[in-house]
Amino acid sequence: MSTPARRPDAAHNRTRIVEAARAALAESDHVHLKEIAKRAGVGQGTLYRNFPNREALLTEVYRRDVDELVTAASTLLAEHEPVEALRHWLDRVIDYAEVKYGVLAALEPAAWQDLVTHSQNPIEDALGHLLDAGKAAGSIRTDVGAPGVLLLIAYLGRLDRDAWGTTARPLMNVVLEGLRRRDADR
DSSP states (O other), X not given: OOOOOOOHHHHHHHHHHHHHHHHHHHHOSOOOHHHXXXXXXXXXXXXXXXXXXXXXXXXXXXXXXXXXXXXXXXHHHHHSOHHHHHHHHHHHHHHHHHHHHHHHHHSOHHHHHHHHHHHHHHHXXXXXXXXXXXXXXXXBOSSOOHHXXXXXXXXXGGSOHHHHHHHHHHHHHHHHHHHBOTTSOO
16 A cells, blocks of 8 residues: 655745754754754744654654655766766765764764664765766776775764864865876876
8 A cells, every 4th residue: 555645835845854954963062952843944844743852853854864865876977077976976975974963972872873874874875986087087096995985984973063163174184085096187
């Protein structure tokens, strides 16, 4: 039996709630559902019809961000040369990570571990797609794969939230420059 389609206004409300939660999490780990409903311009009843609890909402924010990040890899490759596509994708990773830390800080360990486990392979595959395109074009080193790059990126998670805005992008640029082939045209 299939799930009935949502009414357009209900789907729009759900999207607004998720976007409001994402924006709030980018600002602080301590976000209350009442504040999210207010930001989304919906009543608390509408919020709870869509998300029965805080964990359900935060899980949806996280999953949606992962889906967008994964989908972006192919889209960016269609619009840019591989290194530039990778640069744009890494910028998105920084935005994603900022919200990810807010979500993970607000969830119980078992819940966030499950989320991270289920998102690792799709993110690794998307990054691998970008790296493979760069390798095929001769602009990305061939001796580094997606697991190694994700390991480097994971170290950015050690930054304090206060330092994130000024430090994450410059460090991600170091990662990107390290991935470029030295003999490739810039």
